[in-house]
Amino acid sequence: MIWWQWASKWLLVPRPLCWDVEGLRGPWRAVTLPLARRALEGMFRKLNHLLERLHQSFFLYLLPALSRFVSIGLYVPAAGFLLLVLVLKALGLWMQLHEAGVGPEEAEAASGPSPPLPPAQGMGLASLVAPLLISQAMGLALYVLPVLGQHVATQHFPVAEAEAVVLTLLAIYAAGLALPHNTHRVVSSQATDRGWMALKLVALIYLALQLACITLTNFSLGFLLAATMVPAAALTEPCGPRPLYAALLVLTSPAATLLGSLFLWRELQEVPLSLAEGWQLFLTALAQGVLDHHAYGALLFPLLALGLYPCWLLFWNVLFWK
Template sequence: MGLLTDPGRNDQFAKLLGAYYMKLSVIAYVIGVAWLFCLVDDNFTLKTYFSENALLPGLVQHEFSSLNENYALKQHRMLMDLSKEDSGYVRERIKKSFQDLGLDVYDHYYNYSTPKHPDKIRNGHGVYAIVRASRANSLESIVISAPLRPANTKHIRTEGSIALMLALAQHFRHKNYWSKDIIFLVTDNEHFGAKAWVEAYHGCKSAAVNAPLYGRAGSIQAAINLEIPSPDIDYLDLRIVGINGQLPNLDLVNLVKLLLYKQGMPFVIHGFVELLERTPHDYTEKYLRDLKTTFRMVKSSALGRLEGNHGFFQQYNVQSLTIKGIQSMGGSGRGRIGFYRLAVALEGICRSLNNLLERFHQSFFFYLMTSPNRFISIGMYTPPFGLLILPLVINALALWARDSSAKSPADNSLSSVSTDKTSVAAVLPWLVMAHVVGVASFMGQFFLDFSDLPQSLGTIILEVMYLLFCSRFMTKRDANCLKSLSLIEMAIGLYALSMLNFPLALLVALFAVPVAVWTSNDQPSPARIVHAGLIILLYPIFPVVLSNVWHKLPEVYDPVVANDVFEMGTRSISAMISEYFEYGNWLDPVTFLFLMPLWILHWMTFWAR
């Protein structure tokens, strides 16, 4: 308490902090970055293991036979023949196939609209069938889902997924060991259908729910989303990251991985094809591959985008992932993976999930995969992240202490507190105005015409320029106080964001912390210009645009390419806004409500007199 009340000790603390704050900041940041890169090494990672012993993975004898495989191939040929037919007719044929197997089949009707055309309400229609558990009374269930896509889709075709589901339904329907219902779900209209069904199943009232579901099963324990084009695929791609970087329980990932290994099926994580190659014996090559794998996962989580319909199940605490089948030869030739091995692996997954006595809870929910067999736990990556944020706190305290020690020694503690309050009151309007610009930019999206996006960006830039012009009338002391408050706000915000989406907070901290801490207007003209350029590069929208157009930058001198880059940039901003309205991607509100006000505040203090 003496440090907080004794003016002499306050001056001593201020002098000590003022003399060493920059060195402490550099040391903390460098150690934090080095620590993060060390975590990729096998000496710091953990080998994947099962925490839930009730799963008993791979201990059952598979019963899926060649007859079931022939049925899957027959259904696949039927779906391929119908690929040019209307989607409604294809859906009715799928519904009849489930009914012929004797399953309980239900329709799901819903409404939806797109952000570009919010006034145009469209109708959707999904189908789902349920294999009732013979050893329980519909208390729990497992979902196997697949999207129904037209032949001209730009995504992976899914006729193989639906054929595989029908074969599994044929095989599962007469088994007496099921203690959980098995739901086979076929949705249309891409993610709109899956989102509407999950919301309706959990009783969520939204604009998409047109009518309640008449057919229900038990509480969903896990979900597997399939995107298999045909029985001729070369390898599988596991997509585990959901919306806003949410991850399934690691036990589910380990279960799927183990059973795929058991059937000898090659697979990758998030499309990183280098994982198909043998593990390098050279330490440097292995480290670089693990680093790339980790970065792939960090990037996918930070962007928060939907990479499969499994993301909607994760929002309701249902552990889920997507299995994609990839044809590396463009669909020509015979792949290494057929329906039989895929079905045997899915049968093993369902039977292991059938053994669960309670929800997934024992293994990790927060982790980073460095390879299919190793991961970094939350307890390992949190301390270095704290060191990355520490320079913000150190510099904020140093700026505050510098202003406090600038008063005359005759000032007593009471006048010192009064002066501090006056300084905060003087910069409070600037703090409020910066956040008003961020809130106005975000709320304007609710009334935004996507064709007027460049004009909307121009309006934001004019608002920012107005604040920058006004900041020229700010005194040096007020600028230091404002920067101190903004650094504290950034530190608190990044700590909070790391609890929601750690990869996003990590990427922001890696690039924003050094710029926020070490850029200053107390520099010669050349250095000041460099600092100003760094701040401009970290304008919150710019990194989002850069992540989509960076591969075009080497040819940007060409006018045609430059025009393409501009269109790609505006489309990336439109996509970020659309993703927020369609399925709640947090990247948009984080950008406009958190990062933009902080950027404006830092830009204002940089240009203050």
């Protein structure tokens, strides 16, 4: 009976969680529950203080004017919903590809006595390699050839070096409209529905990743590109009104977005441009973008040439798949 009373008293006495924990300062001491609670509370207070300090900086705000600012809680959800459209469209294509890949035996086993589905059309990865490689090659040519070929152009044509660079840019950009949309016929004589669906799935994921990275570094540029490219990317398919989809893709291409932004910029400044003045300003902006990259290391030109332009060509390929 004595040992039971002693054991009961020992269990009722609050004991520390850890007996021998060496502190950063002082001798050995026990870490009790209130001490752990205070440590956890202090950690959260430090994180809250750090968050307040970040909110006091201009990194999490947009300043459209000196007297106005836009918080991160307002502009990030807008870009997130635009990128969500690409993610949902990619998931829809994934489900369609999965349903198309189910054979009649699997369909009968899953649904019971329902009528069997027609055999699924085969989709080889070789039908996707050619569009991907040629689109990336066109982007690489758009990035490399204008600077490498400027001396050859000035020797054979009466143009300056800046004009040669811009004209080469426009020539390669226009050539991309004619080359990639029939590249799948190199490896496959029969264009299947699963082929363009798989290619569009890859293009949607590629575009979503690029726009997410751009938005994290330059929200204004990322939101502008997302607002123009996401609707066209989601609607593009080889079935339906192809001329309408083609016009929408051309109007939302990187070059057309730049041209429209220049007109909108001068319109907001209440200095409207004529078509000739807008075209000259567009050519000047192209030359200035290439110069800024090679002279100061600006990343806008390689981003458009090596990233967004090949991705846009993939959607152009999807449109003319059949």
